[in-house]
Amino acid sequence: MWDYLQHLSFWDWLAFGTLLLILEVFGAGGYLLWIGVAAASVGVLTFAFPDLHWTLQFILFAILSVLTAVLWWRRQRSAAKPSDQPGLNQRGQELYGRIFSLHEAIVSGRGKIKAGDTVWLVVGPDLPAGTAVRVVGQEGVLLKVEAAA
Template identity: 85%
Template sequence: MWDSLQHLSYWNWLAVGTLLLILEVFGAGGYLLWIGLAAACVGVLTFLFPELPWTLQFILFGVLSVLTAVLWWRRQRSAAKPSDQPGLNRRGSELVGRQFVLYEAIASGRGKIKAGDTLWLVSGPDLPAGSQVRVIGQDGVLLKVEASG
């Protein structure tokens, strides 16, 4: 084992890098990409400097793995921008603050409003159908309302 470690060639590092990149294709989510590239870089350095000690090769591999991952993470964080559609996938959040007429009376804390062509289940104080209500919050598909007038 120690003998094979002391005689690592650039082919070993390129093979490890290739294997990691192939595994990345199968869905590692980007984790193995940077480690595979680090292994390939160590392979190139070992090709250029064939007498590089194996301990230094492993140190370079570790440092390059961490460095490439951190640099990519920082680039991704700086490139992230707020969404131009913050309400996307939060259906109903656009109704908060708006007023509606009760479509179905609120009895025992539950009723319905009609927003556009959709009926929404609402919770709030008991009110008769036709009352004006304002949406004050949302709990999943249930809108919380209060009387407005």
């Protein structure tokens, strides 16, 4: 084993990098991508400098693995920006604070409102049909309402 480590060639590093990149394709979530790039980079450096000692190759591999992962993480973090539509794909969020009339009375804490062409189940205090209610929250598919002042 030690003899093999002391005579690593650029082919070994390129094969290792290729193996890591292939494993990344199967769903590692980006973890193996930058380690594979680092291994391929060490392979290129070993090709350019064939007398590179094996311990230095491993040190370069470790440094490049951490460096590429950190640089990518920082780039991803700086590129992330808040959405201009924070409620997108969160049905019911756009109804918060709006006032509707009860489509069906709230009995035993449950009733219905009609918002546009959609009927929503609501929870709140018992109120008769036609009462104006304000949407104050959401529990899954149920809207929380209270009587509008």
